[in-house]
Amino acid sequence: MPKITFNRLDEDKKERVLRSAIEEFQAHGFERAKVEEIAHKAGVAKGSIYQYFNDKKELFFYSVTWTLEYFMKIIDRQTPLKDMDVYDYFLSGSRERFELLKREPLLVEYSMAVALGKYGSLGLEAYSELYRIGEEYELKLIANGKKKGTIRSDLDDKILLTFFQGVTEKFNMEIMDKAKSYRFEPTEEQFLEIENLMKSMVSLLKQGMGR
Amino acid sequence: MPKITFNRLDEDKKERVLRSAIEEFQAHGFERAKVEEIAHKAGVAKGSIYQYFNDKKELFFYSVTWTLEYFMKIIDRQTPLKDMDVYDYFLSGSRERFELLKREPLLVEYSMAVALGKYGSLGLEAYSELYRIGEEYELKLIANGKKKGTIRSDLDDKILLTFFQGVTEKFNMEIMDKAKSYRFEPTEEQFLEIENLMKSMVSLLKQGMGR
Amino acid sequence: MPKITFNRLDEDKKERVLRSAIEEFQAHGFERAKVEEIAHKAGVAKGSIYQYFNDKKELFFYSVTWTLEYFMKIIDRQTPLKDMDVYDYFLSGSRERFELLKREPLLVEYSMAVALGKYGSLGLEAYSELYRIGEEYELKLIANGKKKGTIRSDLDDKILLTFFQGVTEKFNMEIMDKAKSYRFEPTEEQFLEIENLMKSMVSLLKQGMGR
Amino acid sequence: MPKITFNRLDEDKKERVLRSAIEEFQAHGFERAKVEEIAHKAGVAKGSIYQYFNDKKELFFYSVTWTLEYFMKIIDRQTPLKDMDVYDYFLSGSRERFELLKREPLLVEYSMAVALGKYGSLGLEAYSELYRIGEEYELKLIANGKKKGTIRSDLDDKILLTFFQGVTEKFNMEIMDKAKSYRFEPTEEQFLEIENLMKSMVSLLKQGMGR
DNA sequence: GATGAATGAGAATTCATTCAT
DNA sequence: AATGAATGAATTCTCATTCAT
16 A cells, blocks of 8 residues: 555665654554654655655555554464464463563554554554454354353353453453553563463453353 | 633533534544534534633543533432442443433443543543542442452452453443444344343353352 | 713723723733733723723723823922923932832833833824923923023034933833832832932933033 | 754745844734735745744744844944944944944844834843843943043943943934935935934033043 | 655634624 | 623644655
């Protein structure tokens, strides 16, 4: 969706532009984010932004897409997932996210913000595809769980999914908040707090969904 | 927080102004909401808005406050709550919200949007007080539950709260979505679907948190 | 120039309105002075101001006129002046102004501000008449002085007037500044400082203009 | 104090903008001066003004600063001044000002207006520094005069300064008024009138301050 | 391709003045 | 006569986007 000009740029500049955009969007929201400021932070001229993208909206969309693709690559690499247990899925996801958060706080927060609808319809549009994929996958896990007998079968799959999502979303946000406050050099103690949080949640999930 | 002039207005006009504002904010977000449009919808002159509020931001804040107070009054009236069970609390809350949604879809959606952070820091500021109150209350219910033996005591109260909130928030949004799509004249069947949703969730909550 | 309505008011209210106006004009200048604020300070409704005056400009003009008339009355009462010496005139004027300043700092400062052109063409218009009268009088004194031999006759009357005005204006401002800083209860010492200032100036005037 | 953008402009455009601003401010005062009009006169777009300055106030400040700096350069060039006599100082200053007035009536009038407080606190702020410098210099001349015996020593330096300033300010305004009315092509006769005015004033100053 | 100055549509805000009660 | 809510013209300021260099 960016113009060809953008693709021809060297990776470094591309990344600078996108990260500047994300920082600015996160800091001020879409409307109040200034193209000039984005350009400045990226070390390029304001006009250049318009050589790369048709308009601010397109830059926003692409910054979201880019972020999600970044995660997809990582997640793809990390999760063989076939026949994984829902609980393990959740656990592994959280652990990854925690690691990721230390490495890429900006991107993690950005994707969360978009996912939670903080950018309104704009963000959801860009996000919807990924969302659908994740949901599909989770439903598969739930179906598997039922078959294997690790998940109660008296409730509808959709309902179990809602439950699962509710718990994991909230929990992930909690972890993010914690991790953010530890930001630089999380101590062993803090790491354990996070671990504990995750285990408790799995316990709740398991007990709630289990038969 | 509005100017005295606003308070002296007759109820009808006050409400028209606030509802117009809420509609506009919901439709376009804070930044893109136009004061002129709000005034027009309310049937007053643009300048009048500035006789009532110092600026757009103040109008926004007050529209949120007003919405929340509207709910508080209703909820106060409906919930004696002393020694209520967490599960019942949730159930009763949801039922109320469902009723409310039919009566006041605009306000319910608005408060949800604010609560979920869709208006960014702006909204959270206005909302934070109410949020704290709700949380406190829920913590009390959890503590009670533990004493009475209806809630497992191997987990921290804070963690149980996170679980509780995660499930209920998601669930409420689901209910809202359903209700919105039925909007006018929900059939018996649809009503049952909602009922079922609520019961399932209580079951999940109970099993997850119960001992 | 005010409407009949204004003249029918009791003295107290008239004065409150005018003084409020003057305060506001002095504090913020004509453009930024708010009619609402003037009304509020005077304890009347904004609309009432428009029952008294056609518009803000008229209120301003009248406040200037009123101030000048206030001074005229006092000066008339105090100066029999026939055949007075220029130096005595100056001295007496200054002394009066000093006394006045303690009693009516607002009005004195206001008239000075108007006279010095701080209200632009607006103020000068209202002031011009009084200015002409004062100048005429001073020219007469100068002519007298020449006849009596107390003023050098090698210079033009107009030039001597310019000199006289330059010195007295500056000097009066100096006195005003001093007096303002002493505002409440000027001590004996401070009074002497003012006295000294006045005498020095007369000496300079006398020596400069004298033969 | 202007933004970098302004500094990068070519001299011609910079000057057009500043002169337009000054014209507009002089014609209508700060409050009623319209940014749009300034831009129009300068032949640039309204928005451009805001690329150059943060707001109208900043434009005003800079227009004053620029004017004063313009004079400083000229005056620096013209006055070696070491050990100059107060009277000569005055005379030279006036002559310069007269010349300047023919060349730059707009700037001279503007600086006078600012100096005389016609722009209220706004203008004085920008002007105060220069004012202090001038005053300091004049005090030095007075002290010198006393030492050399050309100035009476029975009066305080500060008082003599006040006298000096009062006379020169008024006189300069008189010269300005005259010059303005002759504007283009002052005849020999008119020039003599001005000369005469200056000489008379020096005589008055000398006699007043001399021993 | 890069740059950054120029543009102007668009929105918020102000406040003198009007006018119904 | 008094009041104060209503009005909208007028102005400042913002910033995405264009375009000449």
